[in-house]
Amino acid sequence: MNLPEIGQKVAILSFKHDGSVHREWEESTVLAISHQYVVIANRRTMVTEHNGRTWFTREPAISVFFEHHWFNVIGMLRQDGVHFYCNLSSPYVFDDNKMKYIDYDLDVKVYPDYTQRVLDRDEYARHKLKMGYGEDIDIILHDELDFLVKMVRERRGPFARGFMEEWYAILQHQLELEEGGE
DSSP: OOOOOTTOEEEEEEEOTTSOEEEEEEEEEEEEEOSSEEEEEESSOEEEETTSOEEEOSSOEEEEEESSSSEEEEEEEETTEEEEEEEEEOOOEEETTEEEEEEEEEEEEEOTTOOEEEEOHHHHHHHHHHHTOHHHHHHHHHHHHHHHHHHHHHTOGGGSTTHHHHHHHHHHHHHHHHTTOO
């Protein structure tokens, strides 16, 4: 598999199952690469929606993209702790300086106390019919949703205590260096 390099600036591009562009994050920095995942960070990054509308992210975000799991995890450090937003998606592909994946509508929001909420089941049901996800995709996504919920409950991977905070510290150090600090 083609992989980015640590420190490389990349875009993040999500598609829908029918191949249409869903959303693009303009610039993120690769912080780590392993045989299981890639960690990417961004701050005040421009996001372009499928309809051309643009906006900027409010806080720094650490994103974890998996090579073999059908989801990605975004951690946002706020005053009250880390908030997670998890997208059920295809595993990532790195191509043309972009992290690419297919967004499959279902999302899991995880709060600092680790309570969680599955979002957008109605959108998933509509798009499953409209875009023809197929039974194989449906089974994979529901299995991965169960696995993701279990990861959160057991506080493993990106949900382990300190995981996101450690990456935030690395991001903060890198930003200080880029801004001329020591």
